[in-house]
Amino acid sequence: MKRxxxxxxxxxxxVAVAGSMAVFALPAASAAASPAPHPxxxxxxxxxxxxxxAGNEIVAxxxxxxxxxxxxxxxxxxxxxxxxxxxxxxxxxxxxxxVYDCAHHLLFAVNAGSDTVTVFSVDGEKLHRxxxxxxxxxFPVSVxxxxxxxxxxxxxxxxxxxxxxxxxxxxxxxxxxWKRELGLDTTAAxxxxxxxxxxxxxxxxxxxxxxxxxxxxxxxxxxxxxxGALSARPxxxxxxxxxxxxxxxxxxxxxxxxxxxxxxxLTFAIRGDGSLVRLDDAPTxxxxxxxxxxxxxxxYASNAGSNTLSGFRQTRxxxxxxxxxxxxxxxxxxxxxxxxxxxxxxxxxxxxxxxxFRVEPDGSLDxxxxxxxxxxxxxxGIVAL
Numbered sequence: 500m501k502r503x504x505x506x507x508x509x510x511x512x513x514v515a516v517a518g519s520m521a522v523f524a525l526p527a528a529s530a531a532a533s534p535a536p537h538p539x540x541x542x543x544x545x546x547x548x549x550x551x552x553a554g555n556e557i558v559a560x561x562x563x564x565x566x567x568x569x570x571x572x573x574x575x576x577x578x579x580x581x582x583x584x585x586x587x588x589x590x591x592x593x594x595x596x597x598v599y600d601c602a603h604h605l606l607f608a609v610n611a612g613s614d615t616v617t618v619f620s621v622d623g624e625k626l627h628r629x630x631x632x633x634x635x636x637x638f639p640v641s642v643x644x645x646x647x648x649x650x651x652x653x654x655x656x657x658x659x660x661x662x663x664x665x666x667x668x669x670x671x672x673x674x675x676x677w678k679r680e681l682g683l684d685t686t687a688a689x690x691x692x693x694x695x696x697x698x699x700x701x702x703x704x705x706x707x708x709x710x711x712x713x714x715x716x717x718x719x720x721x722x723x724x725x726x727g728a729l730s731a732r733p734x735x736x737x738x739x740x741x742x743x744x745x746x747x748x749x750x751x752x753x754x755x756x757x758x759x760x761x762x763x764x765l766t767f768a769i770r771g772d773g774s775l776v777r778l779d780d781a782p783t784x785x786x787x788x789x790x791x792x793x794x795x796x797x798x799y800a801s802n803a804g805s806n807t808l809s810g811f812r813q814t815r816x817x818x819x820x821x822x823x824x825x826x827x828x829x830x831x832x833x834x835x836x837x838x839x840x841x842x843x844x845x846x847x848x849x850x851x852x853x854x855x856f857r858v859e860p861d862g863s864l865d866x867x868x869x870x871x872x873x874x875x876x877x878x879x880g881i882v883a884l
Contacts, residue, residue: 543837544571544624545844547853547872548597548608548880550580550590555610555617557597558872559624562883566842566855566867573873574626576617578610581638582877583654585689588803588830588848590877592691592712593640593654594745594790595699596833597880600644603668605629607649608880609639616642616651620669621884629669635661635678641697645704648727650677652698652709658683660698660709662727679721679729683714692759696744696789702752706773709733710743710756718743718756720773734773741765745790745833747798749813753778757791757800764791764800764809766817781819783809790833794840797822797862801831801845808834808845812862822862827854828869835883842867844883851875 545560545568555576560568582590596609599621606619606626614634619626636653643650647665652658662677687693693714700707700723707721707729719733742760749755754767754775766779786804793799798819800809806829810822829849836843836858843856843864852871856864872878 541839543884544621545835545853545884546597546599546606546626546882547846547875548878549872549875550596550611550878550880551874552580552582552612553874555580555608555612556874557606557608557619557626558875559626560853560870561624562837562842566857568844568853568855568868568870570870571624574619574628576608576610577628577631578615578617579612580878581611583638583691583694586691586877588877589691589789589832589879590848591640591654591879592694592696592789593652593879594697594833595641595643597882598642598644599882599884600665602646603665605665605669606882607642607644609634609642609651611638611640611654614639614653616671618669618671630671632663632671632673635659635673638694640694643699643707645700648700648704650698650700650707652695654694655685657681657685658695658711658714660707660721660729662729664727674727677728679733681709681711681715681719683711685714687714692742697746699746701769702748706769708746708754710746712744712759713742716741716743716760718754718767718775720769720775722773736775738765747791747793749793749817750796751817753817755791755793755798757788759787759789762786762788762802764788764798764811764819766819778817779819781811781821783824785809785824792834792836792843794836794843794858797858799834799843799864801834803831803848806831806847806849808843808856808864810862810864825856825864825866828852833879833881835881837883842883844881846875846879846881848877848879851878853881
């Protein structure tokens with residue numbers, strides 16, 4: 500893993516950025532069209548997870564037409580947040596720890612410190628806690644949903660994925676036969692670089708994808724049967740020297756991955772047998788490129804060690820053209836784009852804040868404002884509706 504020292508240096512940079520924070524003493528189809536010109540956007544809620552080890556909470560904000568946020572309420576998950584050893588601004592070191600299911604109007608939140616998942620029903624800016632259920636493993640960090648199927652990624656004890664069905668529209672039922680062990684060495688130090696990073700269904704629900712970061716330097720692809728069960732073993736796509744972290748999909752269903760090992764954004768086609776073909780490798784020139792969000796044909800990667808977002812526009816040939824870097828608060832981590840693709844919200848783990856940006860027609864980002872989320876330093880998990 501010859502590029503891993505780059506990631507380690509980025510981690511040290513992140514520590515220096517936020518070194519005065521008290522929390523550091525804690526334990527361990529066709530391409531989508533570009534957004535149209537706009538003077539303003541529609542209103543909607545934004546939900547932010549604190550991942551507080553003393554008691555995890557979801558803080559609800561009202562998103563105004565200009566993209567600014569105002570706090571509306573706080574909702575306890577009934578579980579605790581968690582902190583991976585070695586982490587500084589990203590205690591879960593994952594993407595999609597807070598996920599919204601538009602079909603059932605449900606919000607899923609991981610409670611890493613309690614090994615549970617909370618199910619909320621969503622009513623505008625209000626959340627109603629429906630269930631707290633075991634994650635089926637140790638230290639859940641990421642969730643994905645497709646139709647009535649939900650899978651949770653557990654980060655510790657070698658890593659695992661556990662599957663559920665949505666029953667009665669509001670609750671999860673764990674399916675014992677839908678668990679798969681990942682077999683990673685998650686005890687290697689530092690822990691936060693060696694645990695798996697994200698789980699997600701492909702858009703059509705036919706595959707389940709897991710990134711393993713430095714624990715395997717791989718992108719694992721499971722087949723999903725019509726019943727929702729996974730293949731016995733994944734196709735393990737090893738990317739030597741890479742630390743595949745967060746990912747999303749483009750308008751053609753291709754995989755777009757933030758690689759913290761080479762500090763680049765990688766694009767892959769997914770073959771029918773689950774193997775990957777690399778199509779592009781776009782360096783950010785920044786440090787700790789770990790998270791990524793899509794807005795039409797634009798992609799925005801979070802660079803925790805540089806306190807920046809790197810923007811890219813995807814061409815028809817699946818290559819990524821740089822749009823430049825945008826400064827954020829300390830410790831740029833998880834992010835979310837509104838459904839109309841007009842606003843991007845990014846968590847800043849060094850300060851426990853959220854920076855709001857308007858996505859301009861040329862792909863540049865115009866800062867709208869910043870809010871401080873109570874008890875959320877190092878927290879991850881954000882949803883914009």
